[in-house]
Structure formats: structure tokens, C-alpha cells
Amino acid sequence: MFDSLSERLTQTLKGLTGKARLTEENISAAMRDVRRALLEADVALPVVKEFTDKVRSRALGQVVNAALNPGEQFVKIVHDELVHVMGDANDALNLQTTPPAIVLMAGLQGAGKTTTVAKLALLLKSREKKKVAVVSADVYRPAAIKQLETLAGEAGAHFIPSSADEKPSAIAERAVGEAKRAFADVLIVDTAGRLAVDEDMMAEIRALQAQLKPIETLFVVDAMTGQDAANTARAFNDVLDLTGVVLAKADGDARGGAALSVRSITGKPIKFIGVGEKIDGLEPFYPDRLASRILGMGDLMSLIEEAQRKVDKKKAEKLARKLEKGRKFDLEDFREQLNQMASMGGITSMMDKVPGMSQLPKNVQEQVNDDQFLRMGVIIDSMTPHERRFPDVITGSRKQRIARGSGTSVPDINRLLKQHKQMQKMMKKFSKKGGMQKMMRGLSAMQGAAAGGRPPARRR
Amino acid sequence: MSEGEVKNEGGFWKRLRSGLSKTRDALGTGVGNLLLGEKEIDEEVLEDLETALLLTDVGVEATTDIMDDLAARVQRRELNNTRALHGALGRLLTQRLQAHVKPFQVDRQAKPFVIFFVGVNGVGKTTTIGKLAKRLQGEGLSVMLAAGDTFRAAAVEQLQAWGERNGVPVIAQSQGSDSASVVYDAVQAAAARGADVLLADTAGRLQAKTNLMEELRKISRVVSRFDESAPHEVLLVLDAGVGQNALSQVKEFDAAVPLTGLVVTKLDGTAKAGVLFAVAQQTDLPIYFIGVGEGVEDLRPFEAEPFVEALLAQATEENG
Numbered sequence: 001m002f003d004s005l006s007e008r009l010t011q012t013l014k015g016l017t018g019k020a021r022l023t024e025e026n027i028s029a030a031m032r033d034v035r036r037a038l039l040e041a042d043v044a045l046p047v048v049k050e051f052t053d054k055v056r057s058r059a060l061g062q063v064v065n066a067a068l069n070p071g072e073q074f075v076k077i078v079h080d081e082l083v084h085v086m087g088d089a090n091d092a093l094n095l096q097t098t099p100p101a102i103v104l105m106a107g108l109q110g111a112g113k114t115t116t117v118a119k120l121a122l123l124l125k126s127r128e129k130k131k132v133a134v135v136s137a138d139v140y141r142p143a144a145i146k147q148l149e150t151l152a153g154e155a156g157a158h159f160i161p162s163s164a165d166e167k168p169s170a171i172a173e174r175a176v177g178e179a180k181r182a183f184a185d186v187l188i189v190d191t192a193g194r195l196a197v198d199e200d201m202m203a204e205i206r207a208l209q210a211q212l213k214p215i216e217t218l219f220v221v222d223a224m225t226g227q228d229a230a231n232t233a234r235a236f237n238d239v240l241d242l243t244g245v246v247l248a249k250a251d252g253d254a255r256g257g258a259a260l261s262v263r264s265i266t267g268k269p270i271k272f273i274g275v276g277e278k279i280d281g282l283e284p285f286y287p288d289r290l291a292s293r294i295l296g297m298g299d300l301m302s303l304i305e306e307a308q309r310k311v312d313k314k315k316a317e318k319l320a321r322k323l324e325k326g327r328k329f330d331l332e333d334f335r336e337q338l339n340q341m342a343s344m345g346g347i348t349s350m351m352d353k354v355p356g357m358s359q360l361p362k363n364v365q366e367q368v369n370d371d372q373f374l375r376m377g378v379i380i381d382s383m384t385p386h387e388r389r390f391p392d393v394i395t396g397s398r399k400q401r402i403a404r405g406s407g408t409s410v411p412d413i414n415r416l417l418k419q420h421k422q423m424q425k426m427m428k429k430f431s432k433k434g435g436m437q438k439m440m441r442g443l444s445a446m447q448g449a450a451a452g453g454r455p456p457a458r459r460r
Numbered sequence: 461m462s463e464g465e466v467k468n469e470g471g472f473w474k475r476l477r478s479g480l481s482k483t484r485d486a487l488g489t490g491v492g493n494l495l496l497g498e499k500e501i502d503e504e505v506l507e508d509l510e511t512a513l514l515l516t517d518v519g520v521e522a523t524t525d526i527m528d529d530l531a532a533r534v535q536r537r538e539l540n541n542t543r544a545l546h547g548a549l550g551r552l553l554t555q556r557l558q559a560h561v562k563p564f565q566v567d568r569q570a571k572p573f574v575i576f577f578v579g580v581n582g583v584g585k586t587t588t589i590g591k592l593a594k595r596l597q598g599e600g601l602s603v604m605l606a607a608g609d610t611f612r613a614a615a616v617e618q619l620q621a622w623g624e625r626n627g628v629p630v631i632a633q634s635q636g637s638d639s640a641s642v643v644y645d646a647v648q649a650a651a652a653r654g655a656d657v658l659l660a661d662t663a664g665r666l667q668a669k670t671n672l673m674e675e676l677r678k679i680s681r682v683v684s685r686f687d688e689s690a691p692h693e694v695l696l697v698l699d700a701g702v703g704q705n706a707l708s709q710v711k712e713f714d715a716a717v718p719l720t721g722l723v724v725t726k727l728d729g730t731a732k733a734g735v736l737f738a739v740a741q742q743t744d745l746p747i748y749f750i751g752v753g754e755g756v757e758d759l760r761p762f763e764a765e766p767f768v769e770a771l772l773a774q775a776t777e778e779n780g
Binding site: 036039040041042044045108109110111112115141142143144146147148149150151154195196197222224225226227228229231232235249251252253254255257258277343 | 511514515516517519520580581582583584611612613614615617618620621622635665666667668669671699700701702703704705706708709712726728729730731734735
């Protein structure tokens with residue numbers, strides 16, 4: 001993984017604390033770091049240049065804050081500027097027109113237009129209580145119309161049929177009529193993916209726009225796009241009157257520099273980001289979160305999101321209620337937590353996403369592996385339900401039985417019980433008021449415990 | 461190579477060239493003007509060259525590497541004008557890809573020779589399968605398809621529509637069924653009918669999704685139960701427009717189902733192929749095919765020299 005920009009800048013600007021102001025000379029190395037970070041995040045080069053100029057002029061003359069280290073201070077400048085460039089607030093969809101409000105989709109092949117149509121239809125229907133009709137003018141890709149039909153069914157949108165032997169303009173004309181007759185509030189028109197260099201196809205979508213006069217024309221761009229995002233966005237923006245951008249497939253591990261490129265080049269706001277394969281995965285765009293991601297400042301947000309998606313809410317609530325009632329966090333609950341951790345790809349994949357983790361000494365990193373957690377699960381599985389609920393009953397002979405049953409040894413059982421005790425203590429603090437801070441402290445102790453059964457301090 | 465292919469050759473390279481024209485624009489403005497005149501090499505020339513490479517998604521690391529190499533030669537006075545620098549760049553780029561050129565071969569003994577297509581969403585897996593199926597048929601092989609993308613709406617229909625049009629049997633179940641079971645069925649069916657090759661589609665998935673990558677592992681596991689050596693090829697399909705995320709795609713997919721090769725699609729757009737240099741630096745995987753258009757004949761075996769040549773050609777054409 002890339003070092004985070006923050007860490008790199010801290011190195012670069014190490015000698016700066018004594019100096020009073022940021023100057024052209026003392027930030028030139030830092031500017032190179034910023035440039036590199038943006039390029040690694042796939043921000044288009046012309047945009048990088050423009051952006052770094054802005055950052056430079058903003059940074060110059062600033063007094064080095066005694067409290068912050070200059071690296072952090074610099075990252076903050078970059079981050080704030082990124083947020084500013086990407087649009088400080090979220091822009092909503094404009095549907096203020098005589099119904100049906102027409103939304104036209106445009107983009108390259110495979111960008112995610114059809115999926116976005118369905119996601120948008122569902123969003124408008126469920127959140128804004130709109131009646132949404134959808135139609136496909138993609139007469140080229142096999143089964144594209146069928147794909148929209150299926151998705152429209154899932155989204156509960158009114159699907160207007162079309163066929164591959166119709167002309168897109170004819171489909172559009174018919175669709176508007178039908179949307180009116182059906183009293184739809186919104187009509188979303190899907191189009192075929194096209195290359196910006198394909199003049200015939202670009203003329204076709206231009207004609208479609210002229211004919212439909214959509215109130216919104218959304219450009220869908222794949223979050224994993226590289227430098228080409230700039231070319232494509234410029235070409236589409238030249239031909240079409242774009243009103244906004246949708247960043248699709250933003251739930252992967254791409255840094256999403258394409259968003260900055262497209263925003264800078266078209267000047268059009270990013271209105272939504274597409275996350276996940278399911279049709280409920282369309283979210284408003286938050287510039288600050290994407291800014292952190294472009295800068296590689298850990299992927300904590302997506303870790304939290306993944307946790308929210310994967311963690312079984314009912315079970316979590318049940319545990320919370322149980323703890324509230326003053327009951328103890330038992331081994332059954334511990335087992336459940338291990339299961340949930342496994343469903344998120346295990347501890348190693350989670351650690352990857354936490355900023356700074358890659359900076360830990362190698363030996364500490366190696367101590368944390370999924371095998372331990374797997375073994376812990378097996379040990380708990382080898383206990384009787386009674387033992388899991390009342391771990392205190394586990395004494396010598398029971399330990400031996402559990403060790404045999406799980407293929408481990410008595411010291412392993414002891415370590416697990418000790419770790420459980422620590423967690424129990426933590427949970428107790430957590431359930432009390434204001435226990436959060438204490439818990440965080442407890443958490444670091446627990447991490448050490450999980451790593452080797454002893455706090456890391458003693459190990460080093 | 462068949463006669464038909466020879467006839468298409470001129471048209472194909474022309475198309476690749478026009479497809480790559482934007483890449484050449486980038487390299488052209490940076491490189492062409494500066495490299496083609498017999499000019500002294502100075503800092504500015506090298507910097508423009510670096511810019512041109514970055515603009516084609518070569519990536520910071522690979523670009524730095526290439527530039528260091530070139531700069532060192534300039535230092536040693538091996539390259540003393542921009543024309544020599546141009547030649548050296550072409551050779552360097554070709555050399556970097558040369559090790560990744562390998563003809564795609566089907567083992568006719570396998571019956572069926574199972575090929576998986578994997579990749580993120582929207583890269584063109586299904587379309588590539590269609591084109592490759594046609595190509596293999598042309599080589600006299602009997603081909604079957606497995607509609608393993610049971611997730612995306614109408615993905616099964618897309619493959620079936622293609623199969624019907626071209627007379628290729630498609631083994632499918634309904635949308636939402638278990639992908640591994642579809643592919644397993646298809647392998648059995650292909651074996652029963654004595655098919656030479658089975659091309660298995662899979663749903664697009666982002667490599668960061670642990671559970672989906674696990675599903676891919678399962679498909680592979682299930683198929684290897686039928687034939688230990690299967691899948692014989694696992695091809696990762698990359699969109700030419702992809703940026704540095706391609707590196708993560710190669711790494712993560714390879715960790716889930718060991719990859720055997722790459723296919724790069726959509727090279728006929730403004731998208732740049734530069735990412736291949738970054739990928740080539742990271743892996744030994746062969747680049748089997750590139751896609752440069754909608755037609756069946758537009759899926760072509762990858763060749764390093766003409767590819768780099770086409771990339772740099774416009775500079776010569778425009779300035780020569």
C-alpha cells in the first residue's frame with residue numbers, strides 16, 4: 001500500500017518546525033509529494049498542475065503552527081482545497097419543471113449507466129415519493145433493454161418498453177408521451193455507452209438531448225478511471241450540456257481521482273456516488289470524504305461503512321440491550337463478534353484499511369493474523385453452552401477437555417479466557433456513561449493482548 | 461494465421477492507430493515536437509517526456525523508472541540528441557512489454573479446456589467472451605459458453621442472445637442462481653458433448669469485496685473437483701481506461717483465483733494503454749489479447765512492437 005501522504009509530508013517537512021513561514025523553497029519538496037499523491041490517485045495531470053498551483057499560493061506565507069506539525073498542517077491545506085474544488089456542499093437533483101422531469105444519462109461503455117438509472121429511480125421513488133418512468137435507448141448492446149426492464153422491476157419504476165430495431169429518437173418521443181399519460185413525475189432515459197471519439201454516436205446523443213430537452217443530463221464515470229477521465233469528460237461536456245456527474249463503482253479500493261478531474265474540467269457538480277451492486281447503492285456525494293480518500297488518508301470511512309453493512313444490526317442491538325441491563329458480555333457474545341469479524345474479511349484485511357497500521361513494526365504486524373482468531377473460535381466452539389454463558393466454571397479438567405476438543409493446549413485456553421475477561425471489562429466501561437474514552441484506552445491494551453497475549457510494551 | 465486475418469491486418473493496425481491517437485496526442489505534444497527535431501537533450505525535454513508518460517497512465521513508479529533509465533543513458537552520452545532519445549524510448553517501452561507477449565494456446569486434450577473470465581464491473585467480459593469464442597471457432601475448435609454471471613440483470617440473456625446469433629451453445633440457469641453450480645454444470649455438459657473449450661463468464665466484482673472474491677474462489681474450487689487441472693486459464697479483463705487501480709485489480713484477483721493472463725479492452729477510445737507498463741512492472745502475466753473495436757475481428761493477440769509503434773507513430777506522422 002502507498003504510504004499515506006500525511007506520513008510522507010511529515011517526513012519531508014520535518015525540519016520546518018523552527019521556521020516561521022512556509023516559503024517557496026521550504027515547500028517545494030512537499031509540493032512534489034502532493035503531486036505524486038494526486039497522480040497515484042489517478043487525478044489527471046493538467047488538473048494536478050492547476051490544483052498544486054492553488055495549494056502553493058494558499059500555503060505560501062502561512063505561519064507554521066506551533067501546535068501542529070508542519071506535515072499535518074500542509075495536509076490540511078491540501079485537503080481543504082480539495083474539498084473546495086470538488087464543491088463544498090452536495091448538489092441535489094433539480095426536478096423543478098413541468099412533469100415529467102427528464103433525466104438523460106451519458107457515458108462510456110461499462111461506466112455503469114443502466115445500474116445508475118435503476119438506483120436513481122429507486123432513490124427518487126423511496127426518498128422523494130416520485131413516480132418514476134424509465135426507458136432504454138440502448139439499441140446496440142444485446143439485452144441492454146432487458147437489463148433495464150429487470151432492474152426497473154426491482155426498483156418499482158414504470159418501465160417503458162423499447163426494442164432494438166427502433167431508432168433512439170423514436171424511442172425517446174414515444175417515451176415522453178407514455179410518461180405523460182402515466183402521470184410520471186420523472187422520466188429517466190438510459191442511453192448506449194459510447195466512445196467520445198465516435199462522432200456518429202456523439203451526434204446521436206446530442207440529437208437526443210436537443211429533442212428531449214432534459215432538465216438533468218448526468219455524466220456517469222467509473223471511479224477507477226485513470227487519466228482518460230479528463231479527455232472523456234471534456235469530450236462529453238463539449239457535445240452535451242451536462243448538469244451533473246455520477247461517480248459509479250466508488251465502493252472499491254480506487255482512490256477516485258477521476259472525480260476531481262471530471263469536476264475540474266467540466267465544472268459540473270458531482271451529484272451522486274454509486275456504491276455496491278444492489279440497487280439501493282446510490283448516495284449523495286460528500287467532497288470531504290472523497291478528499292481523504294484521494295489523499296490516501298486511510299480507508300477508515302469505508303471500513304466503518306463495511307462494518308455497518310456487514311454487521312448484523314439485530315444481533316448488535318441485542319448485545320447492546322443485554323449490556324445495558326447490566327448483564328455480562330459472555331463467551332457466546334465473544335464468539336458472535338469473531339464471526340462478524342470473519343465476515344468482514346478477517347483482522348488482516350481490516351488492519352489494511354486503518355491508517356498508520358502499515359507503519360507498525362513488522363513483528364507486531366505478523367503477530368496479528370487470522371489464524372489466532374480462527375483458533376479462538378474453535379476453542380469457544382468446543383465449550384458447552386453452559387461454559388460459554390458462565391466462563392467462571394471453566395476449571396482444570398474442563399480446560400483439558402476443551403483443549404483436546406479444539407486441538408489446542410491449556411495455555412491457549414487460559415489466554416482466551418484472559419482476553420475475554422479484558423473485553424468484558426471494556427464492555428462494562430462502554431455501557432456506562434462516558435465510557436468511550438476509557439474504552440479506547442482499553443482497546444489498545446486488548447490489541448496487544450490479541451497479538452500475543454501480553455501487552456506489546458513488554459514484548460519490545 | 462488464416463487468410464482472413466492477413467487481409468484484415470492493415471485495417472486492424474489502422475484502427476489501433478486511430479484508437480490510440482489520443483495517447484499519441486499526449487505523447488505527441490510532449491514527445492513528438494521535442495524528440496523529432498535533432499535537438500539537444502536538456503531538462504525540459506526530459507520533463508516533457510515524463511509528463512507524456514504520466515498522461516498515459518504509466519504511473520509514477522514505472523515512469524520514474526523509465527525516466528531514470530533514459531536519464532542515465534543521456535548522462536553516459538549514449539543518447540546525444542532527441543532523435544536518439546526517441547528511439548531509445550521506443551525500444552525501452554517495447555522491451556518492457558516483450559516479456560508479456562505469449563500466444564494463447566488451447567490444449568485440445570483437456571476436453572473441455574476451461575477458461576474463466578474475471579474482472580471488475582463493466583470492463584467488457586461478456587463481449588470479450590463473444591469475440592474469443594468466435595475466434596476459437598475459426599481455429600476449428602468446438603466452443604461452449606457458461607453464463608456464470610448470475611448477478612447482473614440480463615447478463616444471462618446477453619450471453620444467450622450472442623450464443624443464438626452465432627450458433628454457440630450457452631449453458632445457463634436463471635438469474636440469481638449459484639454461479640459455481642452454473643459453471644460446474646457447464647463443465648459437465650461440455651465434457652459430455654465433447655466440446656474443446658468452455659468459456660465461463662463471471663459477474664463483475666470489485667476486488668475489495670471480500671465475499672464476492674470468496675465466491676470466485678468457490679467457482680474455481682468446484683470446477684477443479686471435476687478436472688484437477690481446471691480452470692486451465694483465468695483471464696483478467698482490464699478496461700483500457702483504468703488508472704492505477706489496475707495494479708490492485710491484478711493483485712487481488714490473482715490472490716483469489718491465480719490468474720494466467722490479461723485481456724485489455726476498449727483500446728479504440730481515448731483511453732490510454734499506459735497502464736500496461738505499470739502492470740508489466742508488477743507481474744509476469746502474459747497479455748494475451750487487446751480489444752480495439754466492436755467487431756469480432758477486433759480482439760487481437762497482443763504484440764509489443766507494433767503496439768508501442770502505434771503509440772508513438774503519430775509523433776512521426778505529424779512531424780515527419
